[in-house]
Amino acid sequence: MDRQRPDLDLYEKRGTWVTRVPTGRSVRYVGFMAHSPARNSRSASPAAPRRGRPGYDLESLLAVAVTVFNERGYDGTSMEDLSRRLGIAKSSIYYHVDSKEDLLALALDRALDGLFSVADEVKSSDGPAIERLERLVRGSVHVLAERMPYVTLLLRARGNTTTERRALVRRREFDQIVADLVAEAERDGEVRPDVDPAITARLLFGLVNSLVEWYRPSRRPKEPAGSAPTGPIAASELADAVCTVAFDGLRIRGSANHLAATAAEQDRDMKAVRQ
């Protein structure tokens, strides 16, 4: 391979841009467009405007396909539906991919590759398990925010096709990484042992995954009358909020009600630490 655009899953092989299509345990590389990405990008010469219908590269075609899959369900979407929505002939879609399931595979991998790149980074890093867990949560929130339509599709996959079942296997691998980190942090005495670690792990990523149901980068959820900020929510603010609630809880540690109830317990803990 000469050049790579791994951010777009694009690789140049013998002068042709290709993308990866998973087949069983390996991937095959398929060519997907007549022009190099540069020719299709916004930096293309303004002196040569395109005529007629807008063209699609695989990336923009995939983005539209995923939107339609999320609206109508993958099973409920035909290539005919996609061709209508894209405003191009079915043959133009087949120029890029062999089947609807290829589009699904590319979309699900977009989500999973994002999550696994965070998991790999965390696995190869040092520090206490609870800090690595927090980095995994924070990174996953960023992946969700940045690849939301792809992650939404992944979370809705029920295993109706080979491609979905393959994605569910990878998703379970990811869940296992989370569960192992939670268990390790519990052995370190950093995560509460009164909740089953498998349940803790599920709740933690239940919280993260539920973001796809309401988070839109451009707007804040509705406030009760008379309160607080409005405007967009950045992914980093969201990641902070998720980590704060998940790791420290929404109850204020120093609140009057809470301290009165737990003062004796805290005294004991503090003494133990300082001795």
Place this chain on the structure above:
Amino acid sequence: MDRQRPDLDLYEKRGTWVTRVPTGRSVRYVGFMAHSPARNSRSASPAAPRRGRPGYDLESLLAVAVTVFNERGYDGTSMEDLSRRLGIAKSSIYYHVDSKEDLLALALDRALDGLFSVADEVKSSDGPAIERLERLVRGSVHVLAERMPYVTLLLRARGNTTTERRALVRRREFDQIVADLVAEAERDGEVRPDVDPAITARLLFGLVNSLVEWYRPSRRPKEPAGSAPTGPIAASELADAVCTVAFDGLRIRGSANHLAATAAEQDRDMKAVRQ
């Protein structure tokens, strides 16, 4: 009305059992079966076994319909599909309801009525806002666990039909009750002010709602090798776990790393409370 079975949404009117079907702002009552619930219940005389295909009362018909809606999507399910799955003629379904949308309305109300009965109970109770909020979360987890297929259908409603849009209006009312309670608890100084209360409210019910994705009363999620209990998870254990994580966080308050980092801060808080 002479007799009522509000647990099944059944009411007796002029000698006939009816159920409520919402129409716009009001409800209409429609008759739905030839026999009283007692005749169809398990207490029916064992001396008179039924012959041929099993009969369905509205309740069991609704349960099957909701299962199919969740599997195939409401839009992707036809009355033909329901009739095949139930093993009865379409006319037998129409004996109970006028349309597929009537079944959807009954199912979504089953979920919403459960959630609002918890909200109403909490609204009419006393105590600090944070305690009422915790009761609301705990009660909602029980509703989710007990009416899971109905709540799952509710959470997937996207507003494609009048009935779904009406359900979404009620769901937003419920979300507003949660947001108002969070804001009140924040004014009381019991909920952390460093997270926007609207985001806190979303995260809190994101956590609760995510249960439908993995919770099955009969089995525990997979454990990392060598750890912890197996067997079913009772709704009360689940409610405890959700409240513990949401309100107190999964980090142990007295852990060495955490206490070392926050000892000074806690000292200050404790002093303030004891003065």
